[in-house]
Amino acid sequence: PLNVHDYIKGMSEAALMSYAAEVEEAFEMMSDEHYRNVVGNAIQRLDLIHALKTSPYGLNGPLAYSGGLLVHVAGSLKLAKVMAEQAKESETPLNISLVLASCIFRNIGWHTTTLFTNGYLRPKDAFHMTGINRASARYVDHLMIHVESDVDLKIPEAKKQALENSCNEMSEIKTIEGRIAATADDMINLLHF
Numbered sequence: 001p002l003n004v005h006d007y008i009k010g011m012s013e014a015a016l017m018s019y020a021a022e023v024e025e026a027f028e029m030m031s032d033e034h035y036r037n038v039v040g041n042a043i044q045r046l047d048l049i050h051a052l053k054t055s056p057y058g059l060n061g062p063l064a065y066s067g068g069l070l071v072h073v074a075g076s077l078k079l080a081k082v083m084a085e086q087a088k089e090s091e092t093p094l095n096i097s098l099v100l101a102s103c104i105f106r107n108i109g110w111h112t113t114t115l116f117t118n119g120y121l122r123p124k125d126a127f128h129m130t131g132i133n134r135a136s137a138r139y140v141d142h143l144m145i146h147v148e149s150d151v152d153l154k155i156p157e158a159k160k161q162a163l164e165n166s167c168n169e170m171s172e173i174k175t176i177e178g179r180i181a182a183t184a185d186d187m188i189n190l191l192h193f
Helices: 014-031 033-045 049-053 068-089 096-105 109-113 123-152 158-165 176-191
Strands: 112-117 118-125
Touching: 014 033, 014 049, 014 096, 033 049, 033 096, 033 109, 033 158, 033 176, 049 068, 049 109, 068 176, 096 109, 096 123, 096 158, 096 176, 109 112, 109 123, 118 176, 123 158, 158 176
Parallel strands: none
Antiparallel strands: 112 118
């Protein structure tokens, strides 16, 4: 088969609800007002949970089916929480809300750059133009503009840059929070593959 979606038609609704609850639990843990508003706005206005439930994680591989992105995000969040706890124990200054938001948005580009056609997973044109990292950063940038107008909240430029930067390749990430999210992302990839 070309990808896993050819023989796995998706997950049960109960399994998807369980993974969605993990993402919503991470949202509840966010104490930083700015990142909480960004994630909350994505959940409410852009129906983020539905986007994760219906999107693949990759064009091929074990999560290239509808809901694969949700499974991947939930796994990344679990690992990032453990790493964030260890960083806190070693008294590393850390914005846990940024870590959680970074895990949620790091691969959101799969939602915007792929689609299922007649049961097969296909890249949209945007996939060839932008790549996943850039598509994720554009999604986050677009979202923050809407948060500022919808909630009438000015997000500091440093916080905007930190969240957008967390979507980059590991070598380009400039914050410890972004590196934790990227490391969790890589570790969950190893577990999947």
